[in-house]
Amino acid sequence: MTAALAIGAVELRRFFRDRSNIFFVFVFPLLMVLVIGLQFGEQSGQSRVAVAGGDSALRTAVVAELETEDVNVTFDDADDVREQLARGRSDVGVFIPAEAADAFEAGEDVRIEIVTADRAGSPATMQKVRTAVQAVGTQQSQLAALTGAGLDEATAHDALTRARETVQPPVVEVLDTDELAQEFSGVGQFEVGAVQQMLLFVFLISLAGSATLIQARREGVIARTLAAPVSARHVIGGQVIGRFVIALLQGGYIMLGTTLLFGVTWGDVLLAGLILSVFCLVAAAAAMVIGSVMDNDSAASGVGIGVGLVLAGLGGSMLPLELFPDSLRTVADFTPHAWGYEAFAEIQRHDAGLMDILPSLGVLAGMAVFLLVLGSWLLRRSLARAL
Structure with a gap:
């Protein structure tokens, strides 16, 4: 030996x-x-959303909700976001026009555009974006109801924050039926x-x-x-x-x-x-x-x-x-x-x-x-x- x-x-x-x-x-x-x-691409195992639109309270609120769902958010102008979607570098594009930002500030109805890319993980990411936008809309409606009842805006914000901390929100689990997407789910770059x-x-x-x-x-x-x-x-x-x-x-x-x-x-x-x-x-x-x-x-x-x-x-x-x-x-x-x-x-x-x-x-x-x-x-x- x-x-x-x-x-x-x-x-x-x-x-x-x-x-x-x-x-x-x-x-x-x-x-x-x-x-x-x-x-x-960077962080291929993570949902990726590209956001187009200037800095506003609406954009900040939507991005904050997305980041709580471990979504990778990037910012660019509308043309570059469309190019990213076409090249498959982002799963979903969110377009927030100035009119929507102003309507959000005024407490009015908001219309934003959401576009998905042709990628296996896009449907799941799209669901996360919808959930985030709905959450922002719900919070805005709750804030409007409280201020309409006579509370000042700061007190209403504090009340909503305490409510979110004490109430257990429902859990939504998104299942992807695509076998290929399931096989590579969670795989690192x-x-x-x-x-x-x-x-x-x-x-x-x-x-x-x-x-x-x-x-x-x-x-x-x-x-x-x-x-x-x-x-x-x-x-x-x-x-x-x-x-x-x-x-x-x-x-x-x-x-x-x-x-x-x-x-x-x-x-x-x-x-x-x-x-x-x-x-x-x-x-x-x-x-x-x-x-x-x-x-x-x-x-x-x-x-x-x-x-x-x-x-x-x-x-x-x-x-x-x-x-x-x-x-x-x-x-x-x-x-x-x-x-x-x-x-x-x-x-x-x-x-x-x-x-x-x-x-x-x-x-x-x-x-x-x-x-x-x-x-x-x-x-x-x-x-x-x-x-």
């Missing part, structure tokens, strides 16, 4: 000796997470991209790193290792350990970096680590297969990158699985990325436990065992030919 660990440590040093690997392991993945997260890029780069870097195994065979590193009192079993084990540690460092770094920089929530830490470990084992075993079958390290790097990108695309690491048609979704189940994506989605979005993700872990473990057996057999054959 000591010999296998020593060989694994050598493989790790050989991998990081190539400085280009440092960029692709530590810098590029986080840049990709940032770019994908920005495509979802960077969480989907973080999972996708973590799975993509762990597998991609592992397959591209198969070139070091070919170099070790061609340059006689493995042959010299076997000249020592080290068995072929230890050599194979060391190669697996080295690639597994590289993949684990890559995945762990992305998880930690996205947590610290982008506030990504990975769910239960132990379960996330377990999913990552099993997926890394699949990636390490796949790298063993390529590194044992091919004899040209440059060709192996190209094949590894090509295969890694294809599997990532089919497995949901470039487009979320929830957006796949049924036929392509079936194809995705043949990739380890899809099972890793589903397992992470369960613990991130649904607080799943071990039993909930056990099917995904079982499939990944089966893939790892199959590829490990195949890769070990192929490497043993290549070592026998070298001897």
